[in-house]
């Protein structure tokens with residue numbers, strides 16, 4: 076669950092009011108698109124959820140943590156409840172698909188036996204079992220993003236944040252990535268997807284949160300074009 080109560084962010088360095096008294100609630104199991112023009116405050120919102128920055132005022136609650144009260148030492152515990160997928164994949168080029176995904180579990184000292192069963196399972200969920208031994212450079216952009224998704228999923232997070240996940244891939248493959256996020260969401264994971272791609276949002280529909288100049292000017296569930304066909 077993600078909840079923003081009257082949250083504002085002013086960046087000291089620029090004096091910019093990036094978010095202005097935002098109120099927002101995303102329940103467990105929701106799927107929401109976050110849209111809005113460049114500079115609207117979308118990345119600021121994501122940085123708050125990950126506690127990369129703190130709110131200037133207001134309260135941010137994420138997966139049972141009150142971020143204002145969360146001490147530095149507890150931030151890794153918060154972040155373990157969240158999987159993040161970035162536009163530029165951020166895979167480790169010297170590691171295979173399997174190793175990229177396993178790495179997340181190794182860092183948190185997961186038992187080797189668990190890693191051996193969990194990693195192939197998650198790789199199969201994203202349809203890449205036959206590529207497990209490949210290196211990122213041997214994969215298409217869409218496949219690399221699937222690996223990034225497997226890596227975000229492997230720790231069984233409550234929430235996945237996908238920050239422009241389709242920004243670097245072929246438009247036709249973008250739909251597959253969102254389908255995959257949808258199927259992950261159907262298994263109970265909350266998904267927050269930031270995107271500039273209006274065609275995708277129109278096609279899938281669902282909850283759309285539009286941020287404009289630091290304020291939410293639209294937060295509604297709309298039907299998608301796919302529902303009409």
Ligand SMILES: Nc1ncnc2c1ncn2[C@@H]1O[C@H](COP(=O)(O)OP(=O)(O)OP(=O)(O)O)[C@@H](O)[C@H]1O
Nearest residue numbers: 086088089091093112113114115116117118119120
């Ligand atoms: N670290 C920072 N220091 C100072 N100002 C910042 C910083 N990060 C963002 N801003 C400003 O805050 C406002 C919101 O920026 P933000 O990055 O959240 O927008 P965005 O909606 O994610 O944009 P984009 O779609 O281009 O990524 C902008 O005016 C931006 O210039």
